[in-house]
Amino acid sequence: MLPATFCEIFSLYRADSTFKHPHVLGLNSFSPQELAAHGYERIGEASDLHFYEKNLGARYQKKTLGLLCKRYFCNDQDLGSGFSIAPGVRLTTLLKHAKNVHPDWVFYFSSDKRDGAAILDQRIVLRFSQCSRKGAYLLSTLESDFNTEHSFANAATRAVKATLQQQNLREPLSAAGNKQRPAAFRRLARWLCQRDH
Numbered sequence: 497m498l499p500a501t502f503c504e505i506f507s508l509y510r511a512d513s514t515f516k517h518p519h520v521l522g523l524n525s526f527s528p529q530e531l532a533a534h535g536y537e538r539i540g541e542a543s544d545l546h547f548y549e550k551n552l553g554a555r556y557q558k559k560t561l562g563l564l565c566k567r568y569f570c571n572d573q574d575l576g577s578g579f580s581i582a583p584g585v586r587l588t589t590l591l592k593h594a595k596n597v598h599p600d601w602v603f604y605f606s607s608d609k610r611d612g613a614a615i616l617d618q619r620i621v622l623r624f625s626q627c628s629r630k631g632a633y634l635l636s637t638l639e640s641d642f643n644t645e646h647s648f649a650n651a652a653t654r655a656v657k658a659t660l661q662q663q664n665l666r667e668p669l670s671a672a673g674n675k676q677r678p679a680a681f682r683r684l685a686r687w688l689c690q691r692d693h
Contacts, residue, residue, distance in 0.1 A: 514576035
């Protein structure tokens, strides 16, 4: 179990647009040697783009939330971290924790509105999905663009823009109330509109 809660990890991640606190994950550093010594598995060739990953647990609302921590490298260059998140964190709950949902938080959705992503502060990506017809949006991924000049620097935000469609959730409530859209989409749009007024 990690010493920090998931909400604390999210706050640290957002503050730095990645994760810069190895001690929170029980590490002295994010060096490949340190990661390997603590059971992280390398995926990919060390001479190319690759990452180290390990399943971890963090506290979230009196339960343990599964996190797959990934630390990315290109050759020896440390590019930053990302997390795959086990089902259990509602998108709206995390947005309430974030307190200040800025207008530049941009939302993208699949055509059926069951999968989506939010781009925060222009470089952090929160992916989410509706796992059941009447269920809420649950987080699946927390990642960000890489700190590098390589062509894949904007991989996280570029993938969202290439596969999902931007949606203005602050449009009139009548649009948010369209019954043909999933309940999770309507609830999210309604919450954002009410928050803005």
